Amino acid sequence: xxxxxxxxxxxxxxxxxxxxxxxxxxxxxxxxxxxxxxxxxxxxxxxxxxxxxxxxxxxxxxxxxxxxxxxxxxxxxxxxxxxxxxxxxxxxxxxxxxxxxxxxxxxxxxxxxxxxxxxxxxxxxxxxxxxxxxxxxxxxxxxxxxxxxxxxxxxxxxxxxxxxxxxxxxxxxxxxxxxxxxxxxxxxxxxxxxxxxxxxxxxxxxxxxxxxxxxxxxxxxxxxxxxxxxxxxxxxxxxxxxxxxxxxxxxxxxxxxxxxxxxxxxxxxxxxxxxxxxxxxxxxxxxxxxxxxxxxxxxxxxxxxxxxxxxxxxxxxxxxxxxxxxxxxxxxxxxxxxxxxxxxxxxxxxxxxxxxxxxxxxxxxxxxxxxxxxxxxxxxxxxxxxxxxxxxxxxxxxxxxxxxxxxxxxxxxxxxxxxxxxxxxxxxxxxxxxxxxxxxxxxxxxxxxxxxxxx
Numbered sequence: 494x495x496x497x498x499x500x501x502x503x504x505x506x507x508x509x510x511x512x513x514x515x516x517x518x519x520x521x522x523x524x525x526x527x528x529x530x531x532x533x534x535x536x537x538x539x540x541x542x543x544x545x546x547x548x549x550x551x552x553x554x555x556x557x558x559x560x561x562x563x564x565x566x567x568x569x570x571x572x573x574x575x576x577x578x579x580x581x582x583x584x585x586x587x588x589x590x591x592x593x594x595x596x597x598x599x600x601x602x603x604x605x606x607x608x609x610x611x612x613x614x615x616x617x618x619x620x621x622x623x624x625x626x627x628x629x630x631x632x633x634x635x636x637x638x639x640x641x642x643x644x645x646x647x648x649x650x651x652x653x654x655x656x657x658x659x660x661x662x663x664x665x666x667x668x669x670x671x672x673x674x675x676x677x678x679x680x681x682x683x684x685x686x687x688x689x690x691x692x693x694x695x696x697x698x699x700x701x702x703x704x705x706x707x708x709x710x711x712x713x714x715x716x717x718x719x720x721x722x723x724x725x726x727x728x729x730x731x732x733x734x735x736x737x738x739x740x741x742x743x744x745x746x747x748x749x750x751x752x753x754x755x756x757x758x759x760x761x762x763x764x765x766x767x768x769x770x771x772x773x774x775x776x777x778x779x780x781x782x783x784x785x786x787x788x789x790x791x792x793x794x795x796x797x798x799x800x801x802x803x804x805x806x807x808x809x810x811x812x813x814x815x816x817x818x819x820x821x822x823x824x825x826x827x828x829x830x831x832x833x834x835x836x837x838x839x840x841x842x843x844x845x846x847x848x849x850x851x852x853x854x855x856x857x858x859x860x861x862x863x864x865x866x867x868x869x870x871x872x873x874x875x876x877x878x879x880x881x882x883x884x885x886x887x888x889x890x891x892x893x894x895x896x897x898x899x900x901x902x903x904x905x906x907x908x909x910x911x912x913x914x915x916x917x918x919x920x921x922x923x924x925x926x927x928x929x930x931x932x933x934x935x936x937x938x939x940x941x942x943x944x945x946x947x948x
Contacts, residue, residue, distance in 0.1 A: 494834040499520075500581060501574040504535055508802050511591075513657070514553060515542055520586065521546035522806050532803050537581040549580055556582050558635055559658045561625040566618030568646060568656035584656070588649040590792055593642035594703070598791045602712035603931050605737070605741055606779035607787050609771050612706045613778055615645050616768035619702065620837040622655070623695040623764060636693050640701035642708070647788055649796055651781030681716045685728050685755050699767050703752025703760075710745070731755070744774040761873060 497505045505523045511518035517943070521535040542548045556573035563569065572583035592611065596603070618639065625633045637658060644657040684700035686693055701836075704715050715732055718725045732753050735746050748770050754760050761767035772778065780789075789796060 500535065500537070500574065500579055504533070504574075504583065506535060506537070506582075507806055510534070510799070515539065515548070516581070520802060520806060521583075522809070523583070530807070532586050532806055534584040534586045535581050536584060537579070540578070543578060543580045552580055552582075555658045558625075561633060562618075562622045562635070562658075564618055564621035565622060565652065566614045566654050568654045579676060586803075587646055587654060588796065588803070589647050589788065590655070590795065591643055592645040592647055592709075595643055595647055596709065599711075600667065603709040604779070604787075605710060605745065607784055608706060608709035609745075609774065609776055610735075610779040610781070610784055611645070611647065611653045611709065612702055613768050613771045615640070615655055615705070616651075616702055617766045618655035619695075619698050619764040620768065622658070623698070634694070636695060637698050637701075638687065638693060639682075640698050640705065641679045642705055645705065647784065649785055649788060649833065651783070651785035651788070653784075678927065680720055680723050680727075680765065681714065683727060684757065686757060687725050688724050694757075696760045697761055699752055699761050699764055700754075700757070702764065702767065703749050706733070707732055707735065707749050707753065710741060710749070723900045728755070742775045746777060746930060748774050758885055901925065 505522040507520045509519050516536045516538045519535045521533050523531050523533050556570050559570045624634050625635050627669050646654045662669045682701040682704050684697045716726050
């Protein structure tokens with residue numbers, strides 16, 4: 494399969510599966526980190542419309558509104574991207590076809606149990622949309638306004654889902670893009686209040702659902718002809734009864750008549766109540782397996798072809814996936830293990846004080862050497878008044894001893910002990926002997942000065 498264009502840095506666009514007035518729908522593969530990949534549907538706005546700020550705002554509103562509806566009978570929107578001149582929505586991919594396409598292929602009335610199951614599913618999805626709330630929990634008062642066979646998706650699993658909220662109306666819609674005096678939606682499924690540019694509510698969607706049910710049961714279009722003719726018929730003419738011609742129970746005919754009443758106060762007040770009436774109409778609803786079988790009967794080859802395309806997309810694997818940009822910093826290689834540290838020679842000594850201990854040990858050894866030298870110089874007797882050599886004086890860092898002066902020598906321990914890291918041990922350390930100095934004779938230095946020299 495040839496390489497596919499990449500949208501938004503992570504959506505690989507493939508076969509076109511639908512075209513509408515505002516956008517084209519494609520199969521796509523979503524890319525992700527660690528080889529993540531899944532097939533989605535991308536609704537891509539037509540390029541010439543993507544240049545119109547108002548149209549783009551309405552398109553993005555669809556994502557905002559539909560994202561607030563989470564229900565098994567509504568096609569979910571998972572992402573929206575607007576960059577680089579492209580505007581598109583990312584939707585859950587559902588294998589199946591629009592009810593409009595199935596009806597066109599069937600060319601005959603839909604069996605009542607299947608028609609009632611399809612419209613029942615749609616009503617449950619619409620009810621969820623009507624009850625949707627915003628981030629603060631306030632009702633959105635969402636109205637689809639474009640319920641029609643084109644926007645009802647019959648899935649291969651036998652479930653019908655509502656999609657395409659592109660002209661939906663909601664209180665608080667961004668910048669008031671949907672205005673009360675605008676007529677939006679497919680004319681043949683509009684309620685009289687829409688045609689008359691009057692306020693709409695949930696009962697407007699109930700009316701459209703009733704027209705869809707009537708068309709499934711009758712096998713023909715409810716309104717046809719030029720727009721002025723259709724508009725006049727919607728406002729003035731009631732839909733013909735079904736019971737006499739099709740043999741459906743009277744309860745089904747009453748259900749359709751109430752849903753499509755010209756006066757909205759006579760309609761079902763909500764999609765949920767109409768769904769309850771569908772269940773009580775006296776016709777058992779078809780199982781979803783039955784609906785799936787009916788779909789395969791009319792569009793089996795198309796379903797198989799679509800499945801092959803999806804399989805080919807999935808078979809591409811992850812080898813061709815570009816690395817996803819991660820928001821966290823990760824090491825490309827494991828950090829090398831540091832070499833093991835040699836344990837201190839004296840148990841319990843703190844690592845940071847080892848240098849101090851070594852210097853103290855050397856200082857003590859130097860002091861012992863000086864003491865032995867003095868003893869040897871005095872023939873093994875006590876120290877005499879004779880001063881040590883100038884080199885020893887310079888090594889001690891003190892002034893030359895005057896006659897009769899006995900140099901102070903630090904006591905030599907009877908047995909060498911572990912060097913202490915305490916301040917006391919550091920203060921008694923003796924400087925190391927150094928090379929002869931060429932500078933002026935050293936001045937008397939305190940013990941603090943000697944510590945500074947050592948450390």
